[in-house]
Structure formats: structure tokens, C-alpha cells
Amino acid sequence: MTEHPILVTGGTGKSGARVVSQLVRKGVAVRVGSRSAEPRFDWTDRGSWDTALDGVKAVYLVPFEGDLLTRPFVRRAKELGVERIVLLSGRGVDVPGYAGENSVAGRILGDGDGDGDGDGDGDGEDAVRDSDLQWTIVRPAWFAQNFSEGFFLDAVLAGELRLPGGDGAASFVDAEDIAAVAALTEDGHAGQVYELSGPRAVTLAEAVAEISEATGRTIRYVPLPHEEFVAELTAQGWPAADAEDFADDVGPIRRGMDSHLSDGVQRATGRPARDFSEFVKSAVASGAWQG
Template structure:
């Protein structure tokens, strides 16, 4: 791809998901033509027959694996899809990865070995995990977040910044080809401090209760999550939430030339939208 975005088509996997939706919006705003790829459009990571129809004729693709990039099947699927993309002429690939997650490295390596013009975007924990997905119900129903975050400090990143960075990478010519770009928010917060920010924004009394990862896993089993998925999540939380991510990354400034959005801004906007209303 060149810096000229005219007539450039980018496939966005997970286009209705947390990051894909923002990538699609940012890519469109940057002048790219977006081809959404989700189950609603007939794309399925588990069904190889669905890949070629969405990839054929595109110039680039954003890859966000549907469960977690560190799962045992992620590296194989990403490698296979990347090779298929390259064979169809889609050489420019941007992969969403996880900052600090060692289990994500095989998937990154599979992308590098595909022959693609690749970029990896390694993201810190999403701010929107507090406003979209399973954590929201705890706030709504009981005013409590029960999670194995302990006292770890995390530079929560607004997923809108991930979308902007991916669009920036795709419209920067070859500048970020062969690079891993790490992105985070602008400051470190504990999980308790993040919940306190949400409480202030909503005007509600909200609490954070830290539990061991194993105890959290038992709760997930009670909610009907398959045992093999629970075991993966427990091991992931035990490693990823051990404090290893208590540092800032400058990828947002590097690519966009501005500071990342602050968690306070995220909390205020989500509260104004009624995200955590009872």
C-alpha cells in the first residue's frame, strides 16, 4: 500500500466487535473503503471456506481473532488466513495483539512468516471492557465489580485510539511495515481507581472486590462458561494481571502525534450515554 488511500479497500474482521467497529469507523474517516467481515457478513474464523470471498480484491486487512489471540488455536488460524490473504493479493495485514501476553507471540510469529507486509498493534487492557461485555452487568445489578485484578496498575486504553492507530498505520505507506506498535492509555490506574472514576462519573456508589483468579474461574463455571475456556482465562489472568503491564507505551503518540484519550474522558462519555444505569 502507498500513502494514497483512494480506492484502497481494507477488510475489517470482527467489524461488529469492540475494536473492529472503531477500526471500521476510523478507516472510513481516513478515506479507506471498509469491507466488514463478521459472522453477520458470512465470515467465520473457524470456517476457512468463508475467508476467500471476503479477502478477494481487497488491499489490506485488520485481523482481530474472535476469542483471544493467546488461545491454542489462534496461531494456526491467523497463519492460515494470512497465507491465504497474501495468495489472493492482500499483502498489507495489521494484527491486534495483547501487550504483555506471552501466549500471543506464536500468533504474531505466524503472521510474520506469512510473507505479508505486516504490522502488529499490541494493546493494553481496554477501557471499554468496563462498558461493553460481561463486566457491565455487575455494575448495573449490584454496583460491584468482582474481578481478579488485585492491586495491579494498568494503563487502560480507549479502543477508539486503537481504531485511530490502525487507520494511521494503514495510511502511512510502508512506515510501520515489519513493526510492532505498543499502545496504552496516558496513565496507570488500579482496578479500584478505575471503578472509582466510573463511580464519580455516574454519581453512583460502586465498589471493586478483588478475588483470586481461581475463585473468579469458579464463578465463570457457574455462569455456564465451558471448563476449557475457564482454565485458559484463569491462567491468562494469573499472568497478565501480575503487574507486568504497569508501564506506559507511546504508540498512540508515535502514530497519531497526540496523547491517548484519558480514562476520565471515557468514563464521563459512557456515563452520559447511560451505560451503567440501573
């Protein structure tokens, strides 16, 4: 595997950058898939796919958040000699009712229509399963890093996290654990679906309380009804469809569908998943909330 570079799409993102780092530490040749890399990789420019895939035998595939491009990309990768795909999917893609009826994530990651029936018509998991390549699917819960470098960072810095999550809990998973699973290069992971979570579930209120205690900041969580949350986002200039989609993404937390624990980190790596408190300590040490 080390004789050929591993292409990491989304190679500068939350999970991709960590996959790159962990592979480099193992001495594995890596090709960062991004528009600023050399060779350049741009999901929207299919002419860049071939150069990025040249000589590649394995790919960490972070689906494009836009057009449905996973299936054509996997098809082209196979034509160019790729043998293994590790797909970043998401929790709940196989659970009817988890995602909203018009969920973008459901279309990109799952079976295309979000009904969880596994009927093979989707762009994400279906595309790699149908490819006849060696595949591994990684289904993480909510990233803990959403609080430090993602969706929730600005709200945390502002001192108020307003979400339609009710009093539900989520078993947030550390992106370092996601990368540790995705960066495994030894045999034995083909055909595996790894559901990843942290070792305990925390409510949104508990999460910001831990961050408050560790940083000395005053941060509070304000649960909002779905409609009020959407209205606030649209008043801030969000397109209505994007606001609805964000609210739908948070909905499973409110409905109690994200609190269960998954054993994928332990199964794949042989060690326990990192606790949310460990993530908080690491984020504080890195200066994530000094802004």
C-alpha cells in the first residue's frame, strides 16, 4: 500500500487533514486532494480527477457537498486502477426517519431518497458497495470538533449556542478517532462498516458547560423550536433551504436518535474512543477558543 500514494479527498478538512497527518506519521505516501494541492483536485472539475488519481491504489473519500458526484468518481477511480475506497459516511443513513425527507446528507451519503431501504439507488454508500472494489464505510456520529472548528464555533465564541436540539444528547466522536479508523492500511477492513461514537453521550447543555468550565468563558445553550431556528437563520441571510437542512440535521438529537453508543473505534483500532472531555482539553491546549 505504501508503494502508491493514498489520495485523501477533502484533505484539508476536519477529518481529511487528520487522515493525512496520521498516514504521514506511518510513513505512507499521501496525495492531498484539494484545489490548492499539486496535483490539483477539484470535485467540480472532472478534468482534475485523473491527475489526482494517477498511480493511486486507495482513496479516502469525503463526498462532495453539492452535486451527486460520488458514483461517477468511484467509477472513474476503478477505471484508473484504484483498488480500495474508504468512504466517510454518516450516522443514521440506514435508519428510516433519521434524516429529513429532503435531506441533502441523505442524498449524498445514503441510498438517495433517505428511506434507508438499501435499494442501491444512491450516490454514497450504494456507490462504493456497487463498485466491486475493496471498501470500508466509516459512519461517525456528530464530530466533537464542530464546537472548536466547525458549525458551532462562532456561537461558542459568542457565548450562546442556539439550536433546535431540545434536551437530547449526542455521543460526539473525536475527529482524531475518525481519522485513526480511516487511516488503517492493514488487511482485514474490507467490507466493514464502522459506526463511530464517543464513549458517552452528552447533551448540548452539558457540552457547552464542559467547554465553559475549561475555558472560563460563559457559554449557554438555548433550545429553539425548529421553526424559530429556521427563521433566525433566514433573518441572518441564510437561504431558506439551507436553514431547513441545518435544522433537519440537528433534529435527530432532539428526537433522541443520536445518544446511542457505537463500538467502531474499539473494533477497528483495538482501543477505546476518546471521551468528550479529552477533546475539550486538547482544544483548549491548541487555543481553539481564544478568539
